[in-house]
Amino acid sequence: MDPGDIYTVDFDPQTGSTLNKTLPVIVLNGGDHRYLPLAIVAPIIDWEDYLAENPFFVSLEHEPLKGLRNKSMIDCYQLRAIDHERLIEKIGTLSSDKMNQIKKSISLILDIEPEHCE
Numbered sequence: 001m002d003p004g005d006i007y008t009v010d011f012d013p014q015t016g017s018t019l020n021k022t023l024p025v026i027v028l029n030g031g032d033h034r035y036l037p038l039a040i041v042a043p044i045i046d047w048e049d050y051l052a053e054n055p056f057f058v059s060l061e062h063e064p065l066k067g068l069r070n071k072s073m074i075d076c077y078q079l080r081a082i083d084h085e086r087l088i089e090k091i092g093t094l095s096s097d098k099m100n101q102i103k104k105s106i107s108l109i110l111d112i113e114p115e116h117c118e
Helices: 096-109
Strands: 005-010 022-029 038-046 057-059 072-075 080-083 087-093
Touching: 005 038, 022 096, 057 096
Parallel strands: none
Antiparallel strands: 005 022, 005 087, 022 038, 038 072, 038 080, 057 072
C-alpha cells in the first residue's frame, strides 16, 4: 500500500463521535508490515456544502473513482492510525496534485508552514 491509495476500511466498532462504519480512506502512510502494521489514513466522507470552503476538507468532486457513488471530500481533521487488517479493498489512487492539497490541509491543522509540504 502506498500514499495516495484509496481503500475501503472497516471502522466498526468505535465509540463517541468518531467514525463508525465502512468508509473509503486515503492512505497517507502505509506503515511497515513487519515492524508497525498500522496505516495512517484520512476518511473520505459525503460532500457537505457548508464544509466546501473549510481548509480541513479536500474536495473530490472532479475525481472519478471506483467505489465513490457520491460527490465526496477528504476529512483531513480525522486522521487515524489503523491496523492493516481493517483495510478491505483497494479502490483507486489519487493524483499527486490532490495529495499535495491534503498535505497543505494537514499542515494547517498541525500549524506547520504549508510551503514545507511540497
